[in-house]
Amino acid sequence: MTNRMNTHVEWFEKIRLAARPSVGGKGASLGELTYAGIRVPPGFVVTTSAFEASLAALDAQGTIRRAIAGLDGKDLAGIGDVTREIRERIERAPLPAPVHSAIAAAHAKLCGANRSAPLAVRSSATSEDSADASFAGLQETLLWMCGADAVLAALRSCWASLYSVESVSYRLRLGLDEAEVAMGVVIQRMVDSRSSGVMFTRSPTTGDPSVIAIEGSWGLGSAIVSGEVTPDKFVVSKVTGEIVKRDVAAKTVEHLPAADSRGVSANEIPAERQAAPCLSDDEVRGLVDLAKRVERHYGTAQDIEWAIGRDGHTYLLQSRPETVWSAREVKPVAAPQRNPFDHVLAALGGKLRP
Amino acid sequence: MAKTVSKHTFPLPSEIKPVPGTEGWEEMYPYFTRVRPEDDKRFWFYNSMHFPEPMPAFDSVTAEVPYTAMGAYTTRVFAFPTALGIDYRIINGHVYITANAVTDPKEIERRQKVFQERAPHYFQNWNKLYEGWKVRMRSLIAEIGAIKVPELGDFDDISVVTGARGIATNHFVREAFHRTIESFSKMWHHHFEFLMLGYGAYLVFFQFCKKAFPEIPDQTVARMVAGLDVLMFRPDDELKRLARLAVELKLDGNFVEGASPEKILASMRQLGEPGARWLKALEEARHPWFNVTTGDGFYHHHRSWNDDLAMPFSALPRYVRLVKEGYALDRPTETIRTERARIIAEYRALLRTDEDRGAFDQMLGLCHLVFPYVEDHKFYCEQWFTTLFFNKVREFGAFLKRWGVLADGEDIFHLQHFEVDQALIDVMIAWAAGSQPVGAAHWQPIVKRRKEILEKLKGWQAPPAIGPMPDSIEDPAVQMLWGITSETLDTWSRAADAVNPKELRGYAASAGVVEGIARVLTSPNDIGQVREGDILICPVTNPSWAPVFGKIRAAVSDIGGTMSHAAIVAREYGMPAVVGTGQATKRIRTGQRVRVDGDRGLVTILD
Numbered sequence: 001m002t003n004r005m006n007t008h009v010e011w012f013e014k015i016r017l018a019a020r021p022s023v024g025g026k027g028a029s030l031g032e033l034t035y036a037g038i039r040v041p042p043g044f045v046v047t048t049s050a051f052e053a054s055l056a057a058l059d060a061q062g063t064i065r066r067a068i069a070g071l072d073g074k075d076l077a078g079i080g081d082v083t084r085e086i087r088e089r090i091e092r093a094p095l096p097a098p099v100h101s102a103i104a105a106a107h108a109k110l111c112g113a114n115r116s117a118p119l120a121v122r123s124s125a126t127s128e129d130s131a132d133a134s135f136a137g138l139q140e141t142l143l144w145m146c147g148a149d150a151v152l153a154a155l156r157s158c159w160a161s162l163y164s165v166e167s168v169s170y171r172l173r174l175g176l177d178e179a180e181v182a183m184g185v186v187i188q189r190m191v192d193s194r195s196s197g198v199m200f201t202r203s204p205t206t207g208d209p210s211v212i213a214i215e216g217s218w219g220l221g222s223a224i225v226s227g228e229v230t231p232d233k234f235v236v237s238k239v240t241g242e243i244v245k246r247d248v249a250a251k252t253v254e255h256l257p258a259a260d261s262r263g264v265s266a267n268e269i270p271a272e273r274q275a276a277p278c279l280s281d282d283e284v285r286g287l288v289d290l291a292k293r294v295e296r297h298y299g300t301a302q303d304i305e306w307a308i309g310r311d312g313h314t315y316l317l318q319s320r321p322e323t324v325w326s327a328r329e330v331k332p333v334a335a336p337q338r339n340p341f342d343h344v345l346a347a348l349g350g351k352l353r354p
Numbered sequence: 355m356a357k358t359v360s361k362h363t364f365p366l367p368s369e370i371k372p373v374p375g376t377e378g379w380e381e382m383y384p385y386f387t388r389v390r391p392e393d394d395k396r397f398w399f400y401n402s403m404h405f406p407e408p409m410p411a412f413d414s415v416t417a418e419v420p421y422t423a424m425g426a427y428t429t430r431v432f433a434f435p436t437a438l439g440i441d442y443r444i445i446n447g448h449v450y451i452t453a454n455a456v457t458d459p460k461e462i463e464r465r466q467k468v469f470q471e472r473a474p475h476y477f478q479n480w481n482k483l484y485e486g487w488k489v490r491m492r493s494l495i496a497e498i499g500a501i502k503v504p505e506l507g508d509f510d511d512i513s514v515v516t517g518a519r520g521i522a523t524n525h526f527v528r529e530a531f532h533r534t535i536e537s538f539s540k541m542w543h544h545h546f547e548f549l550m551l552g553y554g555a556y557l558v559f560f561q562f563c564k565k566a567f568p569e570i571p572d573q574t575v576a577r578m579v580a581g582l583d584v585l586m587f588r589p590d591d592e593l594k595r596l597a598r599l600a601v602e603l604k605l606d607g608n609f610v611e612g613a614s615p616e617k618i619l620a621s622m623r624q625l626g627e628p629g630a631r632w633l634k635a636l637e638e639a640r641h642p643w644f645n646v647t648t649g650d651g652f653y654h655h656h657r658s659w660n661d662d663l664a665m666p667f668s669a670l671p672r673y674v675r676l677v678k679e680g681y682a683l684d685r686p687t688e689t690i691r692t693e694r695a696r697i698i699a700e701y702r703a704l705l706r707t708d709e710d711r712g713a714f715d716q717m718l719g720l721c722h723l724v725f726p727y728v729e730d731h732k733f734y735c736e737q738w739f740t741t742l743f744f745n746k747v748r749e750f751g752a753f754l755k756r757w758g759v760l761a762d763g764e765d766i767f768h769l770q771h772f773e774v775d776q777a778l779i780d781v782m783i784a785w786a787a788g789s790q791p792v793g794a795a796h797w798q799p800i801v802k803r804r805k806e807i808l809e810k811l812k813g814w815q816a817p818p819a820i821g822p823m824p825d826s827i828e829d830p831a832v833q834m835l836w837g838i839t840s841e842t843l844d845t846w847s848r849a850a851d852a853v854n855p856k857e858l859r860g861y862a863a864s865a866g867v868v869e870g871i872a873r874v875l876t877s878p879n880d881i882g883q884v885r886e887g888d889i890l891i892c893p894v895t896n897p898s899w900a901p902v903f904g905k906i907r908a909a910v911s912d913i914g915g916t917m918s919h920a921a922i923v924a925r926e927y928g929m930p931a932v933v934g935t936g937q938a939t940k941r942i943r944t945g946q947r948v949r950v951d952g953d954r955g956l957v958t959i960l961d
Binding site: 203206207208209210211235237238239240242243244245246330331332333334335336337339340341343344345346347348349 | 434435436437456462465466469470473474477478550551554555557558561562565566567568569570571574577696697700701704705706707709710712713715716717719720862865953954
């Protein structure tokens with residue numbers, strides 16, 4: 001466990017990419033982007049050291065990790081039996097006092113005057129979001145959590161989700177070392193999203209590196225991530241800034257904060273708003289600028305979650321390396337010829353000359 | 355053309371019904387233009403880009419001669435391995451074409467050897483040969499201008515005797531007419547000399563960009579290719595210069611909306627030195643720059659600015675007003691140049707391998723090499739030369755009128771050029787015999803009937819394509835020149851099924867979305883009807899429409915690809931344009947509210 005910080009809580013402002021082993025991929029990325037000057041909703045990460053301390057408190061003998069490591073990745077029933085019990089243990093166990101007090105203090109600081117300010121609690125596993133193991137979506141994210149108790153419960157359920165059937169079977173299939181598996185949890189201010197979605201700094205359908213592809217819908221981003229709504233799609237040229245494709249979908253559902261301000265609820269969208277684009281052209285351009293900055297910062301294609309708050313600001317919620325097209329072998333489209341016109345001769349039915 | 359499938363959503367040539375009241379229309383055109391039974395097996399499309407109206411009998415020479423020249427270059431001169439020439443048919447007065455492909459691998463290989471030996475000569479010497487081309491074109495232009503239609507007097511000129519010429523003047527009637535047709539033919543041969551190779555360079559670069567950047571809009575590729583110093587902007591630039599001069603000389607009061615050219619010219623003549631200076635500048639601009647027509651050089655009635663000053667003059671009041679309001683009317687060439695360089699550099703930087711960057715540089719470099727020819731030949735050939743050509747034919751029309759053969763000089767355009775030959779010979783014989791030509795009784799009823807037929811044929815809704823639909827369109831010339839690809843065919847066949855009568859799809863030629871009132875112009879001579887803020891709906895545009903682009907909010911055309919004139923000009927004006935819709939002039943009516951989406955290539959009728 002080298003490299004892992006001892007602090008149980010780390011603020012975004014102090015985090016860089018290198019902190020990934022202790023804050024997880026999501027937390028490291030949000031810290032890095034905060035550092036890059038990009039508007040990320042403020043927050044902190046409950047580090048892997050908090051996770052390790054809590055796990056040690058409830059399982060001093062290390063039985064949990066040994067039990068997981070001993071499972072067969074194909075035996076889903078077996079995985080189900082073992083992990084159910086582990087999840088219950090994690091969700092029930094009280095946090096060790098140092099962990100609890102560190103988080104409670106950070107929570108108070110993040111919320112300021114409004115102790116029940118809505119927060120997002122998002123898993124940030126150390127094996128997640130890497131370019132080679134796309135864990136995205138396998139672990140818990142809980143939105144619109146208000147008050148310290150709700151946030152702490154959400155934190156435990158994120159930890160527990162590391163032991164979901166899908167997550168465990170995925171790890172086993174990839175042969176990841178169970179001892180290395182840990183989780184950070186991001187706790188950050190919630191954006192009251194008017195619109196939200198994802199965007200890619202190269203086309204997800206064709207791999208075209210010259211466009212930004214944006215998908216967006218009304219309300220919180222969970223409706224898109226869960227696939228409950230067909231989003232609007234925009235394709236914008238990085239070079240000319242022109243919106244080269246624009247598909248406005250009938251968006252029937254939006255996720256909004258639940259009426260009791262705990263969690264989110266799915267709401268039907270009235271007909272006239274269904275067919276209206278969820279972004280103005282200016283907002284599309286703003287997102288494109290954001291995407292280009294993030295891609296430039298990392299130097300590789302990115303897969304980005306964004307939100308436009310009711311305050312009018314555009315926020316970046318997450319950015320991870322694009323994995324599908326980047327993994328493909330780069331083959332040249334054409335090679336230079338002895339004479340430039342040899343290209344034309346070939347196209348008009350001639351042969352390429354040796 | 356690609357192999358065909360049996361299903362067809364377009365009518366077969368043999369299924370096309372004649373238009374009632376046009377019986378005998380075939381007689382207007384040479385026999386080899388007629389549909390034959392085996393044509394049902396081939397796919398044809400209506401070349402509405404070049405021939406948006408039914409052909410007057412004489413004007414069919416503008417199909418006959420270009421296709422004679424084009425195919426000669428692809429089939430026989432350069433021996434393109436897979437593409438021969440174009441076959442054309444005239445159906446209900448409309449020109450349909452199909453491209454002949456070579457599919458036999460052995461024959462392709464045989465042609466490759468010839469092609470590989472010949473085509474490089476042009477690419478390797480492009481600029482030098484192009485300079486030579488311009489010299490040849492200018493001499494051809496001088497030649498057609500110098501052709502004299504002889505006067506046949508009571509007695510032949512004394513010089514025939516004293517110079518012992520040995521040839522009486524009636525001989526020169528036919529010779530002059532033949533020279534007119536022959537120089538038209540030479541012009542078209544020159545026209546195609548470089549063209550297909552030039553289009554090949556575009557095609558290669560387009561294909562490369564589409565592979566490297568699958569979602570790049572065609573218009574963006576076109577922006578990287580397009581040069582700036584092209585002649586097609588020159589006539590409009592000359593008008594702007596005249597507007598500035600008028601303001602500078604304080605003559606601007608004469609340019610009020612609706613003032614006729616005659617009135618403006620008359621008042622200029624009375625304005626002393628400044629007026630004289632402006633008139634002199636006008637004369638300089640007219641030759642050659644006002645030899646642009648309202649068409650593309652395929653119809654005698656698409657007159658040039660020089661023939662009808664009302665067209666260029668209609669743009670002057672607005673330009674004068676803008677100059678007075680302090681607008682610089684110059685094209686922002688520096689901005690366009692810088693922006694083009696930036697776009698090229700950024701796409702280049704997005705390429706992922708050195709090989710790609712090397713190929714990109716070669717292909718784009720070649721496009722920039724060929725662009726001046728590909729763009730400027732249109733001014734020399736279709737505009738300048740062709741203006742002189744049709745006016746020369748008019749001189750023969752006047753000749754035939756003087757001899758009583760035709761009731762009106764313009765009626766000559768209702769005779770095929772072979773028939774004009776006969777009518778001229780009729781006069782030559784009569785002059786020699788000392789009798790009277792008999793052509794009046796023969797030709798005048800024919801001309802009258804053909805005018806009726808032509809009017810009726812104008813009402814025919816020419817299907818965009820006929821015959822069995824091909825799987826795909828692979829011919830580079832067809833794709834580049836007419837903007838017709840497999841997607842276009844798909845759009846047309848869907849249009850034929852009237853999927854959504856309120857929507858038309860075409861090429862997104864220039865970005866942006868606007869709504870406005872449609873102004874449908876089927877004949878370019880109606881250009882004067884365009885009002886500030888209109889959305890122009892036209893069959894096709896060409897350089898003489900440029901002054902209109904300052905007035906309109908968007909342009910929609912029936913035919914054209916991303917390198918078509920409308921597309922290039924619209925991009926420079928930063929105005930939305932959708933080209934190649936197939937049917938916009940048929941389905942939209944003047945006064946309707948339409949939305950032009952230049953991002954998606956969609957036109958929506960809102961009323």
